[in-house]
Amino acid sequence: MESLSAAILLVEEESSASQNAGVRIERRRLRDMCDPFQMNDGLFKKNFRLNKDAFKYVLDAFAEETTASTLSSLSPLNIVVSALRFFAEGSYQHGVGADHNVGMAQSTVSKWLSNFLEIMQQKLCPQWIKYEQSEIEKQEAKQNFFTKAGFPGVIMCVDGTHIKLIKPSNEPFLYYNRKGFYSINAMVVCDHKLRIRSIDARYPGCNHDAHVWGLSKLRCYMERRYREGERNTWLLGDAGYPLQPWLMTPYRSVSQGSRQSNYNIKHSKTRNIIERTIGVLKNRFRCLLGARELHYSPQKASQIINVVCALHNICIFYKVEDLNTIEFDNESRQEEEEEEQTNDPEFTSTANRIRDNILSSL
Structure with a gap:
């Protein structure tokens, strides 16, 4: 009986691991497929609050401060998309991650939002907010x-x-x-x-x-x-x-x-x-x-x-x-x-x- 219970538990764990792996694969597939620049201008602004020229500027500014070794499976585009979606809607991180334009787990959104904020506060704020x-x-x-x-x-x-x-x-x-x-x-x-x-x-x-x-x-x-x-x-x-x-x-x-x-x-x-x-x-x-x-x-x-x-x-x-x-x-x-x-x-x-x-x- 104990051996049967152990076998069932093992099957359930394997099934859960398989499902989690499937979710990760699907999220990565969605990220790889996502090209926000294919949106029309109105939908793009509604999603990100920036137009495409402004978005490209922010993307380039962020990309300059990141390296391939720090990004793992995420590109600068993935991170900027997730951050701007959060700023635009104010949704919970889980909801932002589930967005078809983002495709990230909640923990991933949290990690890279922190990274984005650190970089952008140092790079953008001194340049764009000046009282002189x-x-x-x-x-x-x-x-x-x-x-x-x-x-x-x-x-x-x-x-x-x-x-x-x-x-x-x-x-x-x-x-x-x-x-x-x-x-x-x-x-x-x-x-x-x-x-x-x-x-x-x-x-x-x-x-x-x-x-x-x-x-x-x-x-x-x-x-x-x-x-x-x-x-x-x-x-x-x-x-x-x-x-x-x-x-x-x-x-x-x-x-x-x-x-x-x-x-x-x-x-x-x-x-x-x-x-x-x-x-x-x-x-x-x-x-x-x-x-x-x-x-x-x-x-x-x-x-x-x-x-x-x-x-x-x-x-x-x-x-x-x-x-x-x-x-x-x-x-x-x-x-x-x-x-x-x-x-x-x-x-x-x-x-x-x-x-x-x-x-x-x-």
């Missing part, structure tokens, strides 16, 4: 923002957005935000062309927008430029940010119809481009949508946010149209105004004077 602007770029931005609402001197706009996470294993209380979920509070800065000029996704969701701004490299850069004599250039931020000579915020507690109210209207109209930028980013790369939430550690989630911001700018460079907001969910940017703020005593009076001067010019 030439004088020509600044003048172009100022002219564009002024034409929009008559608000002078603006080169960029800033806002924070919460990227939802599963509950982190370490110090989860830091990531639990005032809205009642776990997140990273990512600071996004854009210019007049919806390009992301700065992204800071290092801080847990409990942190206030003003705190993230206060620790950012961009704030230090703007202060340094101010001390060096730049006096007519600033960012726009909402009421949650501190008023500074290089960061203009709205007046608080204004009367309807007052000059301060008019200032706030023009300020809001000029600044809403950052809300649109965040909306386009999340619509394009749905892994960032709150309905999906990132099932990764905060460190890896930060890498994902950084890389998709670089991809967003690549899409703009290669003229990839915005996604159809009817077809794709449009996550609302109706964030509650932050009430906390920390003004810098050294610059408060100067910043107030600058804002009052702008008010007088409107």
